[in-house]
Amino acid sequence: MSGFRNPDLHCHSNRSDGFLAPGQVVERALANGVDLLALTDHDEVSGIDEALAAAEGTALRLLPGVEISVSFAGETIHIVGLDIDHRDADLVAALRDLRAGRSERASRMSDELARCGIRGALAGARALARNPELVSRAHFARYIVSTGLMPDVKTVFDHYLATGKPGYVEHQWSVLEDAVGWIRGAGGLAVLAHPARYRLSATQMKALLDRFQAAGGEGIEVVGGAHTPEEMQRFATVARQRHLLASRASDFHGVDESRVDLGGCNPLPQDLVPVWSRFCEVAQTR
Ligand code: AMP
Ligand code: MN
Ligand code: MN
Ligand code: MN
Numbered sequence: 001m002s003g004f005r006n007p008d009l010h011c012h013s014n015r016s017d018g019f020l021a022p023g024q025v026v027e028r029a030l031a032n033g034v035d036l037l038a039l040t041d042h043d044e045v046s047g048i049d050e051a052l053a054a055a056e057g058t059a060l061r062l063l064p065g066v067e068i069s070v071s072f073a074g075e076t077i078h079i080v081g082l083d084i085d086h087r088d089a090d091l092v093a094a095l096r097d098l099r100a101g102r103s104e105r106a107s108r109m110s111d112e113l114a115r116c117g118i119r120g121a122l123a124g125a126r127a128l129a130r131n132p133e134l135v136s137r138a139h140f141a142r143y144i145v146s147t148g149l150m151p152d153v154k155t156v157f158d159h160y161l162a163t164g165k166p167g168y169v170e171h172q173w174s175v176l177e178d179a180v181g182w183i184r185g186a187g188g189l190a191v192l193a194h195p196a197r198y199r200l201s202a203t204q205m206k207a208l209l210d211r212f213q214a215a216g217g218e219g220i221e222v223v224g225g226a227h228t229p230e231e232m233q234r235f236a237t238v239a240r241q242r243h244l245l246a247s248r249a250s251d252f253h254g255v256d257e258s259r260v261d262l263g264g265c266n267p268l269p270q271d272l273v274p275v276w277s278r279f280c281e282v283a284q285t286r
Pocket of ligand 1: 017069153154158162
């Protein structure tokens, strides 16, 4: 696989909605044989320094990364940035604005959930979020599970938190071109995350890919925790047709909530050009 045996280019720590601290993510990845890992917390880079420190001197190369929330055609799209300068001033400022929007959204979500009879959701979700600036729907879902109302996080999403459900609130995230621009401005490579997860028509998906590439987006997740084998094949075809770099991405959040462990994804189809072909010759430190 172009110099790396087991790359995993998308995962979360407790700086967003993952369960492990950044250093623990690196330790688990190492134990699983990952040799190239990107930590990609939602709208947040505050875990990168801890992850870099944990990876130093080990067999694992840590790529600073981020997963940026974007609004597109009424759907939330995620753009992963890889090998970013996580101190880039424009990127840092943009992510701070996105996190401020999250706090405001969390209040509105809590109000909606209260209308459904679920009380104390904001305090409950905040208590579960290790980063006060990063309350995600996952924290709301975990709180609702903790009250005993629902058996698991997936059921909470199906009933309350997925798009259009009673606890869902509309929210304006970033603009696609801006998100790709912040990543590129920080020296990074932009990758479209889990494309099969978006509820877009064929026309809308084409427009998304056209605009993503026109903005300078270069990669797409093909193999990952979010994709079935059929979805993997579908987006392998997209990568071939559009000459996109292909990524392999567990999207690991924690053992209880992730189908695929760190480094546990299937290999990429052999003929695709892997995203990490870009990272083979580059020096380890910037
Ligand atoms: P947010 O960025 O706050 O809207 O939260 C999105 C996060 O919620 C995702 O990154 C997942 O961690 C989690 N999530 C979204 N949909 C589901 C689902 N159907 N089941 C479980 N977790 C989900
Ligand atoms: Mn998440
Ligand atoms: Mn995502
Ligand atoms: Mn993710």
